[in-house]
Amino acid sequence: ETGVTQTPRHLVMGMTNKKSLKCEQHLGHNAMYWYKQSAKKPLELMFVYSLEERVENNSVPSRFSPECPNSSHLFLHLHTLQPEDSALYLCASSPQGGRYGYTFGSGTRLTVV
């Protein structure tokens, strides 16, 4: 365990479903991140929260909706996804600024059918 816990580990959902991914960190960090990891591609930054405020939104489709209720928890709400959204979704946290790297969770493997 790295101190960043993601649930569920695996998720299969239909294109009309609504589901949520959860991330929790116990490191006292105050910045949290969502990344998408697809095969043979670099990690794609989706969202950044710092002190519970969204500071980055990298042109992510609106079918992905993040929520950060406090500095320890981060959610990614999913609705009407497409098959190409199937990927590993990684959550990470860092001290504010993230200058010296992030601590990643183990990810949620999402399959959209």
Added chain:
Amino acid sequence: GESVGLHLPTLSVQEGDNSIINCAYSNSASDYFIWYKQESGKGPQFIIDIRSNMDKRQGQRVTVLLNKTVKHLSLQIAATQPGDSAVYFCAENIAGNQFYFGTGTSLTVIP
């Protein structure tokens, strides 16, 4: 955008041999680099870092070399073990902004 790439997508080495994984970066302003290791079913884990004012840094069985002239980073793993089998990413950072990650090299250690 930034570009961080790896020369080889896969690498196979014999157990006990040394491994070298390479990474090219495109922005000469990058001033901090990290190597991550990602094992199957896990997220990336920090291995070693290096700042741009250094050209070499050593850890336990790992060494990172930075060549700013050609914008090249390498990770050397000594006496490679089966537990080293994983995907390795480099990541670059410019002045505290977001990190940019490479696509990764898959290292397979042959017993």
